[in-house]
Amino acid sequence: MNNKHLLLGDEAVALGAIHAGLSGVYAYPGTPSTEITEFIQAHPLAEERNIHRHWSTNEKTAMEAALGMSYMGKRAMVCMKHVGMNVAADAFVNSAMTGTNGGLIVVAADDPSMHSSQNEQDSRFYGKFAMIPVFEPSSQQEAYNMMNDAFSFSEHYKVPVLMRLVTRMAHSRAVVETGAVREMNKMSFPSNPGDWVLMPAVARKRNVKLIGQQVDFLNESEKSIYNKYVDGKDHSLGIIACGIAYNYVMEHFKDGCPYPVLKISQYPLPVGLIRRLADECDSLLVLEDGQPVVEEMIRGVLDSGKVIKGRLTGEVPRTGELTPDNIISAMGLKDEEVYPPCELVVPRPPALCQGCGHRDMYAALNEVVREYENSRVFSDIGCYTLGFLPPYRAIHSVVDMGASITMAKGAADAGQFPSVAVIGDSTFTHSGMTGLLDAVNENSNITILISDNLTTGMTGGQDSAGTGRLEQICQGIGVAPEHIRVVVPLPKNMEEMKQVIREEIEYKGVSVIIPRRECIQTARRHNKQK
Amino acid sequence: MRTDIILSGVGGQGILSIATIIGSAAINEGLYIKQAEVHGMSQRGGDVQSNLRISSDPIASDLIPLGKVDIIISLEPMEALRYLPYLNKEGWIITNTVPFVNIPNYPDQEKLMEQIKNLKHSVAIDVDAIAKSVASPRAANIVLLGAASPFLGIETDKIEDGIRRVFERKGEAVVEMNLKAFQAGLKYAQESLNK
Numbered sequence: 026m027n028n029k030h031l032l033l034g035d036e037a038v039a040l041g042a043i044h045a046g047l048s049g050v051y052a053y054p055g056t057p058s059t060e061i062t063e064f065i066q067a068h069p070l071a072e073e074r075n076i077h078r079h080w081s082t083n084e085k086t087a088m089e090a091a092l093g094m095s096y097m098g099k100r101a102m103v104c105m106k107h108v109g110m111n112v113a114a115d116a117f118v119n120s121a122m123t124g125t126n127g128g129l130i131v132v133a134a135d136d137p138s139m140h141s142s143q144n145e146q147d148s149r150f151y152g153k154f155a156m157i158p159v160f161e162p163s164s165q166q167e168a169y170n171m172m173n174d175a176f177s178f179s180e181h182y183k184v185p186v187l188m189r190l191v192t193r194m195a196h197s198r199a200v201v202e203t204g205a206v207r208e209m210n211k212m213s214f215p216s217n218p219g220d221w222v223l224m225p226a227v228a229r230k231r232n233v234k235l236i237g238q239q240v241d242f243l244n245e246s247e248k249s250i251y252n253k254y255v256d257g258k259d260h261s262l263g264i265i266a267c268g269i270a271y272n273y274v275m276e277h278f279k280d281g282c283p284y285p286v287l288k289i290s291q292y293p294l295p296v297g298l299i300r301r302l303a304d305e306c307d308s309l310l311v312l313e314d315g316q317p318v319v320e321e322m323i324r325g326v327l328d329s330g331k332v333i334k335g336r337l338t339g340e341v342p343r344t345g346e347l348t349p350d351n352i353i354s355a356m357g358l359k360d361e362e363v364y365p366p367c368e369l370v371v372p373r374p375p376a377l378c379q380g381c382g383h384r385d386m387y388a389a390l391n392e393v394v395r396e397y398e399n400s401r402v403f404s405d406i407g408c409y410t411l412g413f414l415p416p417y418r419a420i421h422s423v424v425d426m427g428a429s430i431t432m433a434k435g436a437a438d439a440g441q442f443p444s445v446a447v448i449g450d451s452t453f454t455h456s457g458m459t460g461l462l463d464a465v466n467e468n469s470n471i472t473i474l475i476s477d478n479l480t481t482g483m484t485g486g487q488d489s490a491g492t493g494r495l496e497q498i499c500q501g502i503g504v505a506p507e508h509i510r511v512v513v514p515l516p517k518n519m520e521e522m523k524q525v526i527r528e529e530i531e532y533k534g535v536s537v538i539i540p541r542r543e544c545i546q547t548a549r550r551h552n553k554q555k
Numbered sequence: 556m557r558t559d560i561i562l563s564g565v566g567g568q569g570i571l572s573i574a575t576i577i578g579s580a581a582i583n584e585g586l587y588i589k590q591a592e593v594h595g596m597s598q599r600g601g602d603v604q605s606n607l608r609i610s611s612d613p614i615a616s617d618l619i620p621l622g623k624v625d626i627i628i629s630l631e632p633m634e635a636l637r638y639l640p641y642l643n644k645e646g647w648i649i650t651n652t653v654p655f656v657n658i659p660n661y662p663d664q665e666k667l668m669e670q671i672k673n674l675k676h677s678v679a680i681d682v683d684a685i686a687k688s689v690a691s692p693r694a695a696n697i698v699l700l701g702a703a704s705p706f707l708g709i710e711t712d713k714i715e716d717g718i719r720r721v722f723e724r725k726g727e728a729v730v731e732m733n734l735k736a737f738q739a740g741l742k743y744a745q746e747s748l749n750k
């Protein structure tokens with residue numbers, strides 16, 4: 026059998042997990058992590074083994090369900106983009122306190138340079154915060170190999186393990202050689218059932234245990250095959266290269282790097298190896314994608330007053346992803362002379378697809394809110410965020426999933442009228458429902474548009490958790506049925522849509538308008554399948 | 556051998572299928588390959604690009620450094636020029652001439668083409684028209700692949716095998732259509748080189 030495959034980093038993680046005997050993946054879509062779950066959903070072995078692979082409502086529900094599967098002794102994986110870690114954080118941090126039974130890997134895909142995200146947060150902080158090991162692959166092959174090792178680590182020490190990817194690892198392809206396929210774990214209850222009840226007395230005991238394990242985790246890092254000390258002739262500089270930063274260093278030295286390089290792909294930081302590098306070199310350069318996590322840490326580890334260069338000192342740009350280019354001067358190399366950028370080229374921002382229902386929704390909303398002197402439209406995350414750009418310029422805020430409804434409520438509490446929220450169907454079930462209950466409980470004077478395209482459009486059209494039940498959900502939460510209005514966002518229905526929006530803005534209480542028409546990208550796909 | 560390529564265009568034009576075919580040919584030849592793709596937000600009418608590296612030796616970085624790209628293969632003329640600082644001074648631009656105008660401030664088209672012609676090495680080709688005349692408008696990206704194929708460092712018949720493998724599932728007619736498109740692009744490039 027051919028065991029070489031051209032795989033995205035995401036796919037290498039997915040296949041590594043399947044081959045390591047995964048029993049369930051739990052995830053909410055988010056760039057650049059989505060393809061992990063999609064790969065498993067499409068894989069024949071996942072079907073044959075009936076691996077759980079259905080999308081979750083949000084990252085917190087995903088994290089908790091995976092912990093439940095781990096409780097039953099099976100190997101589980103949770104996947105999300107970096108900001109998903111904020112949503113899952115409560116469950117995530119406390120899963121380190123309960124510990125695991127079956128292996129549990131949390132995959133967080135960071136997005137330095139914010140190719141498709143609202144911030145540049147670095148998930149390695151979460152690993153340190155929860156006091157658990159972090160793996161950070163430097164190649165697709167390593168990503169594949171690490172999955173079984175990380176599951177074994179998790180089962181050996183009974184802790185969850187964090188797998189950190191960045192966009193360029195998640196979304197880059199290379200050939201991966203696959204290994205043996207392991208059986209799935211049999212179901213088994215934990216041997217320490219009492220530890221799973223985190224009442225203070227138990228939690229204190231667990232906390233001591235977890236802190237005690239830090240030494241073991243450190244020893245594992247010091248001898249890990251993923252952390253590698255490569256000596257060099259020139260000891261004027263020592264380079265610490267985390268994850269894919271290692272590749273960018275090696276790109277410049279075809280015949281080997283003249284400086285000693287410490288490649289780091291497993292945390293906690295192997296301080297022994299770092300001390301060795303510091304002792305042997307005059308100065309240090311830290312290259313890491315994302316935030317200066319390691320750079321800050323080693324300033325605490327090394328008390329020698331050694332020169333440490335990195336993002337904090339400006340040798341490497343403080344923000345943005347690493348590239349082969351922006352590390353050149355930090356390594357004392359010269360930039361090559363290249364063509365200057367072409368002056369004719371202008372930006373080409375993304376736009377809502379032609380014919381998208383969000384367009385008709387914004388066209389109608391814009392006309393109605395213009396009838397008021399000072400309207401505010403709080404929006405949310407999804408394709409409809411593009412309503413900020415011309416020609417619509419329709420929205421005033423985008424913060425985090427679900428914030429449209431709660432911010433509109435807070436603004437209304439402050440006296441704003443009209444206070445409008447625009448949210449997508451998937452974002453509504455992800456984190457909008459709880460905020461709606463707050464608004465209902467206080468009969469806040471807000472108008473919510475759930476722009477329902479029957480899918481999670483932004484991330485490529487995954488199933489949306491509430492499809493077909495949005496009216497029921499809103500009614501169940503307590504919105505008056507006569508103020509739940511469904512319209513079809515099409516140019517020919519413009520007058521009707523405007524009338525409905527006008528009426529509901531004028532209603533002094535919570536109203537929900539659902540403009541509903543399928544995303545044209547998924548509609549196209551469905552038509553092809555027919 | 557080593558060839559560093561940037562594929563560029565506008566979301567939805569089909570740069571990734573070009574990458575898939577080159578990738579398939581490269582793997583079959585036992586070459587190393589790295590390909591950084593773009594997914595996500597930029598897929599709706601925004602600019603997209605992919606870094607594709609193939610080499611007989613191991614490849615370190617997924618991203619190609621500035622000034623190191625051997626070929627820019629672009630389905631859109633302005634998008635070809637967006638990555639100019641990455642092109643090495645002896646590198647080639649192989650681009651479609653048909654602009655995709657979805658922004659109000661699209662630059663003057665004559666000036667764009669002039670810039671491209673002024674480069675040391677370029678092939679500018681109306682892939683849309685050629686695709687329509689020999690195959691189907693949907694094969695425009697394969698016409699472009701054909702035009703780029705003399706520069707890839709992989710023999711053209713190996714790339715044709717790649718086309719067969721990639722389109723096999725869709726039936727013989729689709730394979731044939733794409734091979735025709737490929738041949739037409741290749742012929743155009745050869746003729747323009749001999750001029």
Ligand SMILES: Cc1ncc(C[n+]2csc(CCOP(=O)(O)OP(=O)(O)O)c2C)c(N)n1
Binds near residue numbers: 112478
């Ligand atoms: C916490 C968090 N999880 C995931 C994402 C990624 N993400 C952004 S928008 C979106 C889905 C939007 O779907 P929907 O609300 O239905 O709007 P549509 O894109 O379909 O218009 C997702 C998954 C995110 N930004 N934040």
Ligand code: SF4
Binds near residue numbers: 382383478482544
């Ligand atoms: S992908 Fe779907 S929801 Fe997103 S802009 Fe296009 S049509 Fe609209």
